[in-house]
Amino acid sequence: xxxIFISYNHDDGDFADNLKEKIKEAGFxxxxxxxxxxxxxxxxxxxxxxxxxxxALIVVMTPKAKESEYVTYEWAFALGAGVKVIPILLKPxxxxxxxxxxxxxxxTNRMARPWDKLIEALQQAVDxxxxxxxxxxxxxxxxxxxxTGAIAALDSASPTERKAAVETLAQTDHPAAREALAKxxxxxxRDVRIHAAFALVPFKDARAVPGxxxxxxxxxxxxxxxxxxxxxxxxxxxxxxxxxxxxxxxEDIVGEAAAEALGLxxxxxxxQGLLDALHDEGIDMxxxxxxxxxxxxxxxxxxxxxxxxxxARRRPKTxxxxxxxxxxxxxxxxx
Numbered sequence: 001x002x003x004i005f006i007s008y009n010h011d012d013g014d015f016a017d018n019l020k021e022k023i024k025e026a027g028f029x030x031x032x033x034x035x036x037x038x039x040x041x042x043x044x045x046x047x048x049x050x051x052x053x054x055x056a057l058i059v060v061m062t063p064k065a066k067e068s069e070y071v072t073y074e075w076a077f078a079l080g081a082g083v084k085v086i087p088i089l090l091k092p093x094x095x096x097x098x099x100x101x102x103x104x105x106x107x108t109n110r111m112a113r114p115w116d117k118l119i120e121a122l123q124q125a126v127d128x129x130x131x132x133x134x135x136x137x138x139x140x141x142x143x144x145x146x147x148t149g150a151i152a153a154l155d156s157a158s159p160t161e162r163k164a165a166v167e168t169l170a171q172t173d174h175p176a177a178r179e180a181l182a183k184x185x186x187x188x189x190r191d192v193r194i195h196a197a198f199a200l201v202p203f204k205d206a207r208a209v210p211g212x213x214x215x216x217x218x219x220x221x222x223x224x225x226x227x228x229x230x231x232x233x234x235x236x237x238x239x240x241x242x243x244x245x246x247x248x249x250x251e252d253i254v255g256e257a258a259a260e261a262l263g264l265x266x267x268x269x270x271x272q273g274l275l276d277a278l279h280d281e282g283i284d285m286x287x288x289x290x291x292x293x294x295x296x297x298x299x300x301x302x303x304x305x306x307x308x309x310x311x312a313r314r315r316p317k318t319x320x321x322x323x324x325x326x327x328x329x330x331x332x333x334x335x
Contacts, residue, residue, distance in 0.1 A: 003028070003029040003030060003053075003136070004023050004028050004029065004058060005032075005051055005056070005074070006019060007057055007059040007074040007078075008065060009062060009065040009068045011062075019058065019060065019088075028122055031054060044073075049137050051077055051083060053137065054134070055084070056085070056086055056121075056122060057084070059074065061091075061099070061104070062090050062093055065090075066093055075099065085099075086125075087099050088105050088118070089108055105118055105121070135176050135180070139174065144176075146177075147169065147177050150172070152165075153165035153168075154184055154189070155189075163191070165192075166192065169184070169196075178203065181200055182200060182208075184196035185197050185200070185208060194212075197212045198211070198212070201230045204233065209236045209238050209239055212227045213227075213239055216231075216242055216246055221251040221253065225257045228258040228260075228261050229260065229261060231261050231265075232261025232263070233261075235265050235266075240262065243261050243262050243270070244258075244262070244270060247259060247273070247274075247291065248277070256286060259274070259291045262274060264297070266297060266298050268300050270294070271298060271303050275295070278307075288310075292310060295307045
């Protein structure tokens with residue numbers, strides 16, 4: 001999610017710090033000038049860039065903020081750049097007519113500050129924003145050029161170019177590239193979402209999970225099986241319901257991979273679904289073996305008792321090895 005620029009007079013720093021924490025608690029990323037950019041020679045260029053890449057700008061208005069050339073410049077530049085401006089009236093102030101025309105939030109009453117309305121306004125800014133991936137303002141210029149070019153290529157009409165763009169982000173050794181990959185998992189184009197999710201797997205980044213879950217429904221059985229396997233590698237319990245469904249995939253290799261993933265995740269919430277699969281006569285016996293092993297890994301008393309009973313009565317005697325997804329599936333590859 002893109003960041004929120006906070007414009008304020010430094011005399012109101014305590015409130016700005018509180019505002020920053022409230023924004024973070026709501027799931028947004030705040031951007032606040034704590035490095036004294038305004039005192040440097042190039043403050044305007046850096047501030048301009050930060051504002052242009054922001055999802056919205058919150059301006060904290062007080063009489064001193066109104067007098068500040070920096071605060072005035074920031075909100076005026078944001079309006080000119082088409083960035084949503086949300087004024088907060090912290091102390092009674094005659095607002096500039098341009099700000100007064102906007103819907104401001106009255107925070108003058110310390111006992112009844114409308115934090116909910118502020119978060120709602122920020123969420124509306126998210127909902128109405130075009131699909132963009134913005135970078136933090138501190139990314140080195142040479143890295144920024146590479147990442148920005150890759151981000152632009154994610155929207156290409158060519159599937160090959162979109163895949164290459166994800167590969168570029170995956171190979172760029174900078175935290176901003178990884179953040180761009182995580183945001184690409186929410187891209188409107190399906191193949192970008194899935195490519196980006198697989199690119200995050202080597203980091204065991206849970207933000208890959210939605211894209212990997214989507215890959216569990218791919219037409220290609222190998223894709224479904226690998227998606228199941230790497231979900232186990234990441235270990236996020238959010239994937240448990242989808243992996244339970246995958247136990248009954250029409251291809252046994254997918255069911256086995258899903259069972260193995262559930263064992264690796266080790267969430268007791270999977271036990272009932274695994275027990276149902278263990279006694280499902282329509283499931284291949286080798287999937288049953290993988291399910292039993294997953295139950296043993298989870299190790300709850302109910303799971304262990306069920307496996308012991310099933311093993312004594314029905315476990316198949318065979319030398320055929322269980323199909324597995326080899327370790328190569330966990331290498332940083334793009335599909």
